[in-house]
Amino acid sequence: MKKKNIIQVILHLFLVGALIVVVLPMVYMVSTSLKPNGALYEYPPRFLPGFDEITIENYLYVLGQGKFYINFFNSIFVAVCTVLLAALIASALGYVIARFAFPGKNFLFSFIVLTMIIPGLTLIIPQYQLAVKLKTINSLAGLIPFYTAWTIPYSTFMIKGFVENIPRELDEATYMDGGSVLTVFGRIIIPLAKPGIASVSIFNFLTAWEEFPWANTVINDNIKRTIPIAISGFFGQHQFTQWGYVFALSVFSLLPILAVFIFCQKFFVAGLTSGSVKG
Structure with missing residues (x-):
């Protein structure tokens, strides 16, 4: 692999890693807002809620x-x-x-x-x-x-x-x-x-x-x-x-x-x- 291609691969990997670092907190915020309040303290913790756990209760409370x-x-x-x-x-x-x-x-x-x-x-x-x-x-x-x-x-x-x-x-x-x-x-x-x-x-x-x-x-x-x-x-x-x-x-x-x-x-x-x- 040419040196130029290696540099491009490294650069793209760095950009992908930076994108993940930036996006993950946003995903976690939306994910947590769709969980019941008690689910946040469950062990082991889960990054995303299950389909049966998704709720808009938090949004309804805020809008209320x-x-x-x-x-x-x-x-x-x-x-x-x-x-x-x-x-x-x-x-x-x-x-x-x-x-x-x-x-x-x-x-x-x-x-x-x-x-x-x-x-x-x-x-x-x-x-x-x-x-x-x-x-x-x-x-x-x-x-x-x-x-x-x-x-x-x-x-x-x-x-x-x-x-x-x-x-x-x-x-x-x-x-x-x-x-x-x-x-x-x-x-x-x-x-x-x-x-x-x-x-x-x-x-x-x-x-x-x-x-x-x-x-x-x-x-x-x-x-x-x-x-x-x-x-x-x-x-x-x-x-x-x-x-x-x-x-x-x-x-x-x-x-x-x-x-x-x-x-x-x-x-x-x-x-x-x-x-x-x-x-």
């Missing part, structure tokens, strides 16, 4: 909880608002930095990049103090501005690269036709940078949808909680954790993520390929 729908739509509202605000602000920032020369431009961009390496948890105390001053504690308004601020640096960094790939001749042609800066931004930059905006929006949606520490710190009212906090609420209930309920709710929480990725998949792939080449 009225607060599930409220928590679910709270997460949807927060994630969608975060995505829209971050896309608008980051697109404008990326456009300005990529197209215009002004004093402090390099410093501004360097500062934006540097904020990407600061762990979010290190800022939780000053963020909480700011939320208290803004009177956004125990409200969804205490989540959206902070999530947006977290996602803007990465989004700006990525979108700036896409804007730089758009020919400047299109801007100049728009100006010659009497267009303004806003016209260029709305009719040229936004449509042509759509793959990049969509790709970062997927990550921004995941950030807002899955975030737990800050939401758990700010939100105290059950009615205003998001899905990650709702999932944590099942831990320790009835003197032990009902893992069937936890995993059933986790499966429900994955549905919007899958829907967003499926809907934006073509933009995501296009964004990765177009952002990899400059010119």
Whole structure:
């Protein structure tokens, strides 16, 4: 066997192994959600339930909880608002930095990049103090501005690269036709940078949808909680954790993520390929 073929075989085996590592937890989650709660503690343990054991009892229980729908739509509202605000602000920032020369431009961009390496948890105390001053504690308004601020640096960094790939001749042609800066931004930059905006929006949606520490710190009212906090609420209930309920709710929480990725998949792939080449 040629050396090249051996390397390809090893690479494919590595990719298959990595795929198994990634997929197995998901399979176990779905499998456990379809088991009766008592079956989780059986010995010897089984990875998959028997056909006669499959039940949707856990899903029915979760759907029967009225607060599930409220928590679910709270997460949807927060994630969608975060995505829209971050896309608008980051697109404008990326456009300005990529197209215009002004004093402090390099410093501004360097500062934006540097904020990407600061762990979010290190800022939780000053963020909480700011939320208290803004009177956004125990409200969804205490989540959206902070999530947006977290996602803007990465989004700006990525979108700036896409804007730089758009020919400047299109801007100049728009100006010659009497267009303004806003016209260029709305009719040229936004449509042509759509793959990049969509790709970062997927990550921004995941950030807002899955975030737990800050939401758990700010939100105290059950009615205003998001899905990650709702999932944590099942831990320790009835003197032990009902893992069937936890995993059933986790499966429900994955549905919007899958829907967003499926809907934006073509933009995501296009964004990765177009952002990899400059010119």
